[in-house]
Amino acid sequence: MEKQYIDITSYEGEGYKPVIDYMSWRVAILRYCEELEVPNLKTMQKHNESDEVFVLLAGNCTLFTGGTGEAINNMDGVAMEPMKLYNVKRGVWHTHTLDKEGMVLIVENRDTSDLNSPTLKLEAEEMEKIGDLYFSRNAVNKK
Numbered sequence: 001m002e003k004q005y006i007d008i009t010s011y012e013g014e015g016y017k018p019v020i021d022y023m024s025w026r027v028a029i030l031r032y033c034e035e036l037e038v039p040n041l042k043t044m045q046k047h048n049e050s051d052e053v054f055v056l057l058a059g060n061c062t063l064f065t066g067g068t069g070e071a072i073n074n075m076d077g078v079a080m081e082p083m084k085l086y087n088v089k090r091g092v093w094h095t096h097t098l099d100k101e102g103m104v105l106i107v108e109n110r111d112t113s114d115l116n117s118p119t120l121k122l123e124a125e126e127m128e129k130i131g132d133l134y135f136s137r138n139a140v141n142k143k
């Protein structure tokens with residue numbers, strides 16, 4: 001039996017899917033899903049034990065941050081550029097939106113889960129702020 005030296009995998013579905021776990025790290029793919037459209041963003045999450053790296057592979061993705069601490073604050077957003085690495089630091093509230101062609105590579109700790117990654121519900125004003133950030137950031141990039 002011949003030993004295989006390379007595992008080849010891909011993901012064509014919607015949403016988040018871990019594709020490789022090895023020792024302490026995980027590589028996942030995030031693709032468009034209706035839940036991630038700007039009007040449908042209802043929560044932000046933070047990871048208490050690790051940073052999380054995002055790389056835009058296709059389409060468009062905007063990352064939103066909401067500061068640190070127990071509550072969401074200092075909201076901001078960045079329209080990602082292809083093939084650049086975006087490292088969301090441990091403890092930073094964040095969420096994202098992708099267009100229908102959007103595909104993002106994610107690298108994170110393998111043990112990242114709901115147990116160490118609390119989620120907060122966005123208030124109406126915070127959802128409005130995300131919409132404002134999205135449209136202002138993406139208008140700048142389309143010029």
